[in-house]
Amino acid sequence: MFEIKSEIAPNKILSVSELNHEIKTLLETTFPVLWIEGEISNLKFHSSGHVYFSLKDKESQISAVMWRSRNAQLFFTPQDGMKVHAFGKINVFHKRGYYQFDIVKLQPAGIGELQLAFEQLKQRLQEEGLFDEEYKRPIPDFPEKIGIVTSPTGAAIQDLLNILNRRFPGLEIILSPVKVQGEGAAREIAEAIDNFNKFADVDLLIVGRGGGSLEDLWAFNEEAVARSIFRSQIPVISAVGHEVDFTISDFVADLRAPTPSAAAELAVPDRMELLNQVKNLKKSVTELCLGKIQYERDHLKALTGSYFFMRTPDLIKENRQRIDELVHTMQLTSQHQITMFFEQVKRLEKQLQSLSPDSILKRGYSVCKRTRDNVIVKDAKDLEKEEQISVQFYKGRIKGIVEDVHE
DSSP states (O other): OOOOOOSSOOSOOOOHHHHHHHHHHHHHHHSOSEEEEEEEEEEEEOTTSOEEEEEEOSSOEEEEEEOHHHHTTOSSOOOTTOEEEEEEEEEEETTTTEEEEEEEEEEESSSOHHHHHHHHHHHHHHHHTTTOGGGOOOOOSSOSEEEEEEOSSSHHHHHHHHHHHHHSTTOEEEEEEOOOSSTTHHHHHHHHHHHHHHTOOOSEEEEEEOOOOTTTTGGGGSHHHHHHHHHOSSOEEEEESSTTOOOHHHHHSSEEOSSHHHHHHHHSOOHHHHHHHHHHHHHHHHHHHHHHHHHHHHHHHHHHTSHHHHTHHHHHHHHHHHHHHHHHHHHHHHHHHHHHHHHHHHHHHHHHHHTSHHHHHHTTOOEEEETTTOOBOOSGGGOOTTOEEEEEOSSOEEEEEOOOOOO
């Protein structure tokens, strides 16, 4: 038989666990935390919140993991094919004998992490319709109460108060102080907007802060703030940063102001300008009324000097005389009509009298009635022998009994 002899004597035999442990110690102590660059592939979001994927280049790849606690801090959503920079360390899973890259921080390669997160959220909210014009509420022309959501110590609140009070003194302003950057800022801003809708009776909301870097303004790029602005029943002016700065809040709000100062100018009209407009209108109306009065005066003067106006007394006398004639004619006509009416009444009265039962009876006629039912007898056959009757004459009445009936 062919026999193979080991060149190394088995002085020490390691178990699989021992070997993997040695490899784990060697790799994890040899390679400190480091940055690597690669393309994401085989991306899987586990229900536990952990993210598993591979980082690869043209020639090789390495498994990678980002635990839930670190994944929650991402400002963008990893995608297959995305080139990234990953910061972390080598981690050996000795039970299965493979190693992976344990990622502490992940950011896109070639584009800032925040900028990518901004673009991703912007696209998603736009697809949902949060930027559509049909949902924009009109800004009131003359708000009486304005709510402001900003930092109580920043320059923005001072600019807003100074301009609002200068443009429209007496305006009621309610400040909801919040953090405008850093951890928890977005949550405070969103809660302040919701609370204004729930408790405060204001006509308009101004939400914003002064200028800063993308990181400083990031609270106004978070989804919680965008959705609180979208569901607000109170019109919202977004006033974040400088004129060149754009945030998600600007796209969702009913009106975007380039700066907090501009927001104040857009929120209320200038009282002095309104007073000047009122004065100008008053002057125009006064001049119009005076012109109209003068025109009517001239017209009246022309009428009083006209031929027809001068003949007015004569026309009145003529009309009075005509009225007297008409009254006299009406009286004569009425008297004639009354006379004719009385004559007609007399004729009708005579006719009525000639047709009355008394007039007929007076001429010798009589009326016979059956006693049993007091019905006038018109035909002899309606009576029976021995039946009682009564006969009405012009003067007096008799009663009798039928002895015989002849048809």
